[in-house]
Amino acid sequence: xxxxxxxLDLVGVPLPDETLSAAKQSDAVLLGAIGGYKWDNNLKHLxxxxxxxxxxxxxxxxxxxxxATVLPQLVDSSTLKKEVAEGVDLMVVRELTGGIxxxxxxxxxxxxxxxxxxxxxxxxxxxEVDRIARIAFETARKRSGKLCSVDKANVLEASMFWRKRVxxxxxxxxxxxxxxxxxxxxxxxxxxxxxxFDTIVTNNIFGDILSDEASMITGSIGMLPSASxxxxxxxxxxxxxxxxxxxxxxxxxxxxxTILSAAMLLKYGLxxxxxxxxxxxxxxxxxxxxxxTGDIYSAGNKLVGCKEIGEEVLKSxxxxx
Amino acid sequence: xxxxxxxLDLVGVPLPDETLSAAKQSDAVLLGAIGGYKWDNNLKHLxxxxxxxxxxxxxxxxxxxxxATVLPQLVDSSTLKKEVAEGVDLMVVRELTGGIxxxxxxxxxxxxxxxxxxxxxxxxxxxEVDRIARIAFETARKRSGKLCSVDKANVLEASMFWRKRVxxxxxxxxxxxxxxxxxxxxxxxxxxxxxxFDTIVTNNIFGDILSDEASMITGSIGMLPSASxxxxxxxxxxxxxxxxxxxxxxxxxxxxxTILSAAMLLKYGLxxxxxxxxxxxxxxxxxxxxxxTGDIYSAGNKLVGCKEIGEEVLKSxxxxx
Ligand SMILES: CC(C)[C@H](C(=O)O)[C@@H](O)C(=O)O
Ligand SMILES: CC(C)[C@H](C(=O)O)[C@@H](O)C(=O)O
Numbered sequence: 001x002x003x004x005x006x007x008l009d010l011v012g013v014p015l016p017d018e019t020l021s022a023a024k025q026s027d028a029v030l031l032g033a034i035g036g037y038k039w040d041n042n043l044k045h046l047x048x049x050x051x052x053x054x055x056x057x058x059x060x061x062x063x064x065x066x067x068a069t070v071l072p073q074l075v076d077s078s079t080l081k082k083e084v085a086e087g088v089d090l091m092v093v094r095e096l097t098g099g100i101x102x103x104x105x106x107x108x109x110x111x112x113x114x115x116x117x118x119x120x121x122x123x124x125x126x127x128e129v130d131r132i133a134r135i136a137f138e139t140a141r142k143r144s145g146k147l148c149s150v151d152k153a154n155v156l157e158a159s160m161f162w163r164k165r166v167x168x169x170x171x172x173x174x175x176x177x178x179x180x181x182x183x184x185x186x187x188x189x190x191x192x193x194x195x196x197f198d199t200i201v202t203n204n205i206f207g208d209i210l211s212d213e214a215s216m217i218t219g220s221i222g223m224l225p226s227a228s229x230x231x232x233x234x235x236x237x238x239x240x241x242x243x244x245x246x247x248x249x250x251x252x253x254x255x256x257x258t259i260l261s262a263a264m265l266l267k268y269g270l271x272x273x274x275x276x277x278x279x280x281x282x283x284x285x286x287x288x289x290x291x292x293t294g295d296i297y298s299a300g301n302k303l304v305g306c307k308e309i310g311e312e313v314l315k316s317x318x319x320x321x
Numbered sequence: 322x323x324x325x326x327x328x329l330d331l332v333g334v335p336l337p338d339e340t341l342s343a344a345k346q347s348d349a350v351l352l353g354a355i356g357g358y359k360w361d362n363n364l365k366h367l368x369x370x371x372x373x374x375x376x377x378x379x380x381x382x383x384x385x386x387x388x389a390t391v392l393p394q395l396v397d398s399s400t401l402k403k404e405v406a407e408g409v410d411l412m413v414v415r416e417l418t419g420g421i422x423x424x425x426x427x428x429x430x431x432x433x434x435x436x437x438x439x440x441x442x443x444x445x446x447x448x449e450v451d452r453i454a455r456i457a458f459e460t461a462r463k464r465s466g467k468l469c470s471v472d473k474a475n476v477l478e479a480s481m482f483w484r485k486r487v488x489x490x491x492x493x494x495x496x497x498x499x500x501x502x503x504x505x506x507x508x509x510x511x512x513x514x515x516x517x518f519d520t521i522v523t524n525n526i527f528g529d530i531l532s533d534e535a536s537m538i539t540g541s542i543g544m545l546p547s548a549s550x551x552x553x554x555x556x557x558x559x560x561x562x563x564x565x566x567x568x569x570x571x572x573x574x575x576x577x578x579t580i581l582s583a584a585m586l587l588k589y590g591l592x593x594x595x596x597x598x599x600x601x602x603x604x605x606x607x608x609x610x611x612x613x614t615g616d617i618y619s620a621g622n623k624l625v626g627c628k629e630i631g632e633e634v635l636k637s638x639x640x641x642x
Binding site: 118 | 356365368372374385400401402421422424427428429432434436437438439440441442443444445446448473475476477478479480481482483504505506509510511512513514526527529530532533534536537538540542563578637
């Protein structure tokens, strides 16, 4: 179903009704990266990004799981020193349907002095923090049992409230070790020593920033999938990266994040763990054979395009080793 | 004059009136790092951070200049690969007295469903964006002539407004090359290739996050000073780093960021360029002699404490080479 730029070109809106209802009726939704120069200066309701936010809201997928893992095969493509990057394996749990992305009031106007203004509202309700905190504690429990909640509680009331609720929910998970970190410090610590993190939970805008930073630390943002889940209903699965309009149509893009998003779809969306593993193994096998797109290329490997690396993965899926 | 934790302990408020009026009557203000575990759980109006925000607001220092420079002597202390870190020399111009830090309404309450909420307002008026944009264009003009404005204009009205005003002001600076970047991408690009940046201008909260990230990329956050300037009146000069309560009283802290803040005070606050240079040279000389505190230590150098490195700088100031 079309959405984003393609839907704008086809029918003039970034999320057609038919697309949203088809998505709602599905068992799971796989989404390609969206956005492009062509629509960058559109009015807000005609931006591809607005379609994505409408889809997240429409599917009520409030929990965005963004793994950032450094694969041994790709440790050299990180800009971080090998000893800092190697072994990084963290998960950002980002709140996805609340906060400043959706808060009201928002818009343009004038203030009491008659100055033009632009404004947004960062707001969290107790139930919104509670449910994302629970997902984060569950996630941390299945991983190393360490959860770091990131906020700006030394300045923002919305963050003080966030922290208070997270501490409240923590009493349900006595086996998980909870810590708190200010967002500015977290942005530093991800560069200084990313291995200190296991599971991070944070709000929508901080999660947007920190998950992109974390993924770049792995050196392979073109490799990273994500899952967005709700209370019930279909999940939404998409690569972390954007649409890379600068290389569109050049057969250079790395398709592995999208392919791995399909694996996450099978695992988290459909409960098909074996099928998910088969795709993940096919990707690893393709890397082990030395195939690399430009973004993850390092000396000694085979530089290939989007199509060719996709074909290689397909071969390995069809004939698992 | 006391402020922050010390003022709380002495007189029970984080910014006593006497401190603010003494600051206002001064030619420039040098500030130590603030905050500590002891006051972390204080109510908002009794937090050290609140005193800092009141001081910034009281002095109307809306422009925060945060350089992030990789010194050749310290390139090894970055966690980034040498070829990525070396030569990084960027300046973050952060808006400091507006946005979500000060926007109203803010606080706690209940929403229309009776749920408890915490909320803040991100808001910018035209004059606020215009004046920080002008400082940023002036700064970029004195540096390489490249300015990157960072926002989240694909989602937030406050950012769309910000971008519109920055573009408007750009017409006054035809010699400066202006670009725009989304904040999530900026957080990635700082890790991927920090050398692409010269001057960055952004709002209060994004500037908080990105300047900390940028400073950690240099590997020596303990080295970085900052200047906060207003239209007129005294500027505020402080290290970028926090108070590092984990090593308080152990003679381990790196005093060089505070010392270099004094140099910025001389240069930007008092117009005493020669005196500023003398301090900067003394710091470089101390590094060249191999003195290092723990945070910037690398093999082959002399590990010393806060006191000793301070004494060394003092010696070099007194007898310039
Ligand atoms: C495209 C944009 C609206 C989106 C976001 O900000 O959430 C993207 O950056 C992401 O992280 O998925
Ligand atoms: C201490 C805190 C209030 C402050 C801020 O958020 O501005 C600090 O992080 C800084 O960047 O100077």
